[in-house]
Amino acid sequence: MFEPYFAPLPTAFDDSREQPPEAQLEQLGHVLMAEVVDVLSDTQLEDFRTTICEALIGAFHSAAQRIEREADKQRDEINRLMRENDGSEVADVELQEATAKTRAADMAVAAVEAIRDAAAQAYTSATGEVWTAWRGAVRASRTTAAQIEARDALRTAKARKHAATDPGATVVAFRAAPQADTADDAHRIFDALNWARQQWPDMALATTGAKGGEKIAIKWAQQKKVTLVLAKADFDKNGRAAPFRANDQLLDLDPVCVLTLPNTLNSERGAGLQPFGPALNLGQKAAEKGVRHVPVKSRA
Secondary structure, eight states, X not given: OHHHHHXXXXXXXXXXXXXXOHHHHHHHHHHHHHHHHHHHTTSGGGGGHHHHHHHHHHHHHHHHHHHHHHHHHHHXXXXXXXXXXXXXXXXXXXXXXXXXXXXXXXXXXXXXXXXHHHHHHHHHHHHSOOOOOSSSOBOOOSSSOOEEEHHHHHHHHHHHTTXXXXXXXXXXXXXXXXXXXXXXXXXXXXXXXXXXXXXXXXXXXXXXXXXXXXXXXXXXXXXXXXXXXXXXXXXXXXXXXXXXXXXXXXXXXXXXXXXXXXXXXXXXXXXXXXXXXXXHHHHHHHHHHTOXXXXXXXOO
């Protein structure tokens, strides 16, 4: 996917250096993450492995965002040069240089995102955990689904009300208990989300990204290339009310359906465990607003 895009660009801005091929970029991401997981496993740092691994993947994500901001500045410079172009050779050279810098930055963004996505895949394969960006959007690629923040989606939805020709994606919201992470839960979560996608083929999945069943739902979205909308609980701002404020954000997205799994479907693990309050709360609020609520249950 990268090589056809990258190949003609070096000669376009007179740079003889080659762009690393896609396979090497992906290998770099896999190797880096595999090495980190291997070194930390079975040591005292294993308890902090998730934080360290996610911080490493996040570093590549931050790097891509930083380079992209530089590319945006160059695009602004290109627009300025085009407005002020007087037809001179000097102006033409300046425009070519700005264009070359923009292309180089765009290539660098794509390359860093390839490393990030490969590292995230290796992380999931090694630990079963799913990396999601703490802030900002993640563009969809061949191997990942798009990810956007709920507040950004809400701003876009408000703007879309003035553009009748852009209906946008259909949102399906999902909340699940942290303990709903067994094989029984995974099978039924996948069944429920597959059903939802049959009902609304253009669906986007909205969740808070919490541990347990919601991480399983994110894996499904990545496999199906379904856009993710993350309304993460902000405990620094809202304290104990954060999971419930996240529910309000999910409902503000005007979902067509809410799916909930307030407890694990594994009878042995679920014995004695209380249902997950935030999942129950989302189902109750959905019913009060007249939003369709479908609890995820065991097979009959």
